[in-house]
Amino acid sequence: MPTAVNELSVRESCVEAGGSVVSVHFPSDSDTLEGKGAAVLFVHGYNNSRSAAKGSFEGFVAGLESASGRGSLPWPVFGVQWPGDEPNAAISAASYPLKIKVAQRAAEKIFEHLTGIFGPGGAPIVLHVVAHSLGCRLTLELLDKLARGTPGANVIISSVTLMAAAVPVGKVETDGRLRRGVDSADRxxxxxxxxxxxxxxxFPLGQTAGGDGFFPTAIGRFGGPTGMWMRATSMSAEGNLYGHSSYWQGAESASTAAGFMGVAVANTIPLSLTPSHALPTANTMAMRTVSERRLPR
Known part of the structure; x- marks a missing residue:
């Protein structure tokens, strides 16, 4: 049975786009994180409506299942919904400078929720996080809060996959404000x-306009800082470099994320790359005539 995408939302209820950041809630048709031993969180980026984000999450789940060759994933999946957009499309596209602080507020609300939940028998909940674009900023802000060791944050961040991270490289360098959170994650x-x-x-223009740096370089452009990450991979498909919107739908990103989370990835070899080998000619035995001999009586 295909993996369902549950919803962990800090959007206002029944709001498709925009709105304010609210406390974490789960729709009536969604599971909750409480009592889970492990789970996967997907975090969408800037300028995504609720339905657009849901479509991205469902597409990525299909990619993970295809990469692993299994009908469903070993953990429940939760798509994080946060108001990184506006109802008016034109305003939404230009609102990036304002959404940096929205991502920070969303991280605060999710952190507050995590401090009050537990895994089976009161054990910590193990989380794998896959985030895209400004959702990576939300994720790193959340990791920073968890890393400060606030009592009650019963969460272990097992793996984090940052796709096209719209986060200044300087934020995670040795003296960067978000470095502690990165170091606290297992991988x-x-x-x-x-x-x-x-x-x-x-990105550099939006960050500067938002007062969050002066024309900084994004982590998701070159994968910096060099040597910091357990894995940094330049993404392309059929020789074409990924664009900003390529990640949720990309088979390559899904396969990489699956392997990094610890899901076994099926090894497949395209038929076009499979070498053909002709079978060797069958060995034949030479025939010779043997004269008849009679045994003496």
């Missing part, structure tokens, strides 16, 4: 691309 993987025009052109 962090960065999927990046120099073909990402959004991170190349729009």
């Amino acid at each position: 962090v993987c960065v999927l990046h691309s120099t073909g990402d025009a959004v991170l190349h052109w729009a």
Whole structure:
């Protein structure tokens, strides 16, 4: 049975786009994190409506299942919904500078929720996080809060996969404000691309306009800081570098994320790459005539 995508939301209830950050809630048709031994969180980026984010999450689950060759994933999946957009499309596209603080507030609300829940028998909940774009900023803000050791945060971050991370490199360097959170996670993987025009052109302008740096470089562009991550992979498909919106739908990103989370990835070899080998000619035995001999009586 295909893996269902549950919803962990800090959007206002029944709001498709925009709105304020609210406390964590789960729709009536969704499971909750309480009592889970392990779970996967997907975090969407800036300028995603609720339905658009849900579609991205469902597509990525299908990619993970395809990469692993299994009908369902070993853990429940929760798509994090947060108001990183606006109802008006034109305003939403230009609202990035305002959404940095929204991502920070969303991280605070999710942190508050995590401090009050437990795994089976009061054990910690083990989380795998896959985030995209400004959702990576939300994720790193959350890790920073968890790393401060606030009592009650019964969560272990087993793996984090950052895709096209819209986070300044300086935030996670040795003296960066978010470095502690990165170091607290067991494993962090960065999927990046120099073909990402959004991170190349729009990100430095948006960060500067939002008062969060001066034309900084995004982690998701070159995968920096060099040597910091357990894994940093430049993403491409059929020789074409990934664009900013390639990650949720990309088979390559799904396969990389699955392997990093610890899901066994099926090894497949395209038929076009399978060498053909002709069978050797069958060995034949030479025949010769043997004269008849009679035994003496």
